[in-house]
Amino acid sequence: xxxxxxxxxxxxxxxxxxxxxxxxxxxxxxxxxxxxxxxxxxxxxxxxxxxxxxxxxxxxxxxxxxxxxxxxxxxxxxxxxxxxxxxxxxxxxxxxxxxxxxxxxxxxxxxxxxxxxxxxxxxxxxxxxxxxxxxxxxxxxxxxxxxxxxxxxxxxxxxxxxxxxxxxxxxxxxxxxxxxxxxxxxxxxxxxxxxxxxxxxxxxxxxxxxxxxxxxxxxxxxxxxxxxxxxxxxxx
Amino acid sequence: xxxxxxxxxxxxxxxxxxxxxxxxxxxxxxxxxxxxxxxxxxxxxxxxxxxxxxxxxxxxxxxxxxxxxxxxxxxxxxxxxxxxxxxxxxxxxxxxxxxxxxxxxxxxxxxxxxxxxxxxxxxxxxxxxxxxxxxxxxxxxxxxxxxxxxxxxxxxxxxxxxxxxxxxxxxxxxxxxxxxxxxxxxxxxxxxxxxxxxxxxxxxxxxxxxxxxxxxxxxxxxxxxxxxxxxxxxxx
Numbered sequence: 056x057x058x059x060x061x062x063x064x065x066x067x068x069x070x071x072x073x074x075x076x077x078x079x080x081x082x083x084x085x086x087x088x089x090x091x092x093x094x095x096x097x098x099x100x101x102x103x104x105x106x107x108x109x110x111x112x113x114x115x116x117x118x119x120x121x122x123x124x125x126x127x128x129x130x131x132x133x134x135x136x137x138x139x140x141x142x143x144x145x146x147x148x149x150x151x152x153x154x155x156x157x158x159x160x161x162x163x164x165x166x167x168x169x170x171x172x173x174x175x176x177x178x179x180x181x182x183x184x185x186x187x188x189x190x191x192x193x194x195x196x197x198x199x200x201x202x203x204x205x206x207x208x209x210x211x212x213x214x215x216x217x218x219x220x221x222x223x224x225x226x227x228x229x230x231x232x233x234x235x236x237x238x239x240x241x242x243x244x245x246x247x248x249x250x251x252x253x254x255x256x257x258x259x260x261x262x263x264x265x266x267x268x269x270x271x272x273x274x275x276x277x278x279x280x281x282x283x284x285x286x287x288x289x290x291x
Numbered sequence: 292x293x294x295x296x297x298x299x300x301x302x303x304x305x306x307x308x309x310x311x312x313x314x315x316x317x318x319x320x321x322x323x324x325x326x327x328x329x330x331x332x333x334x335x336x337x338x339x340x341x342x343x344x345x346x347x348x349x350x351x352x353x354x355x356x357x358x359x360x361x362x363x364x365x366x367x368x369x370x371x372x373x374x375x376x377x378x379x380x381x382x383x384x385x386x387x388x389x390x391x392x393x394x395x396x397x398x399x400x401x402x403x404x405x406x407x408x409x410x411x412x413x414x415x416x417x418x419x420x421x422x423x424x425x426x427x428x429x430x431x432x433x434x435x436x437x438x439x440x441x442x443x444x445x446x447x448x449x450x451x452x453x454x455x456x457x458x459x460x461x462x463x464x465x466x467x468x469x470x471x472x473x474x475x476x477x478x479x480x481x482x483x484x485x486x487x488x489x490x491x492x493x494x495x496x497x498x499x500x501x502x503x504x505x506x507x508x509x510x511x512x513x514x515x516x517x518x519x520x521x522x523x524x525x526x527x
């Protein structure tokens with residue numbers, strides 16, 4: 056039976072980390088909310104499920120509902136060989152994903168530092184300050200941590216964990232994609248300091264299934280409703 | 292061999308979620324950074340480990356290092372009967388913890404909405420706006436979700452998962468403790484709408500090991516260096 060992915064149908068957002076894992080795995084899945092009455096179906100589950108997701112994305116695998124992006128990837132990684140089978144390696148991959156989730160939340164808050172319930176224009180002054188800190192301090196700190204992990208990997212610097220692709224590699228690819236969209240000047244400048252991260256991004260982009268996916272209509276273009284938004288005044 | 296917990300020695304912060312699980316489990320642990328040269332030891336691991344934590348807290352179990360609060364609890368829950376053994380129940384417990392982590396990050400950002408690298412006084416205007424949204428919209432949304440989970444639990448409304456204590460219950464207790472410290476007026480008002488959450492908080496507080504811990508010097512008092520800070524102007 057195909058997986059059912061539930062996420063907002065017009066943005067990459069957090070759902071994209073799940074889509075990339077499903078695509079790389081060649082898994083059979085339906086992106087439910089992009090079909091007719093999909094959003095109603097998504098809302099119905101959130102309102103009625105015994106294990107209600109706090110927010111999309113969530114994955115339905117038969118009767119099992121899994122929410123939280125990192126939780127979904129923990130679930131999929133074990134089933135589709137996108138994480139090491141040994142418990143320590145599996146948990147390490149998950150820890151990296153949790154840190155990527157923290158970075159993604161901070162990227163979101165650059166344009167919504169006050170409230171998700173207000174428009175960007177109603178928190179633009181705060182956004183200018185927060186984005187400056189994010190560019191100057193936070194992006195380098197996070198990317199530097201990924202660079203360290205790659206440099207210290209005893210199996211080589213091509214992957215974050217071991218000598219094979221994991222969902223953490225896919226998620227770091229997506230994070231670099233998003234940062235490059237939202238903060239093109241800053242990200243280009245910062246990536247020069249972190250060649251292993253830049254190389255991993257390129258290597259994942261060239262993987263046949265990821266490349267085919269990114270060129271397909273299944274890949275929603277970045278836009279200003281998602282997590283990573285291009286507001287030129289926030290870049291620099 | 293005793294676990295080694297590494298976290299900032301003067302605050303509850305995110306480390307407290309781990310301390311509560313260790314205390315309830317009756318596990319043998321050393322809170323390393325509270326001892327002599329503990330902070331240096333913590334920094335050495337962060338700088339040199341093959342699996343470097345991005346930030347404290349992290350747990351050392353022999354040669355294994357586990358970081359990210361939710362990752363540590365996933366690890367401890369399985370070892371100390373603080374989560375269901377079945378995979379679906381274990382993953383559900385983890386999803387709740389991940390959502391608590393999101394709430395904790397938002398609570399932190401009420402006093403640091405611009406940057407962790409600036410003092411509170413340098414972002415107080417932004418903090419006033421963010422805290423208002425947090426009190427009015429976010430606390431009710433999160434606590435309402437926990438209330439729904441308790442109400443829908445087929446094993447009864449005393450626990451978030453199944454009919455026994457899990458680390459998610461401990462973490463919800465700590466979250467209510469923190470919110471009550473930081474936003475006493477708002478939290479008292481909001482909790483009246485969520486009686487199951489309030490009852491869970493009371494029940495966990497009365498557990499013998501938790502009560503003994505909270506009355507011991509091992510429990511660091513809340514203060515204005517931690518995640519949950521009492522700035523009266525942010526309450527209301």
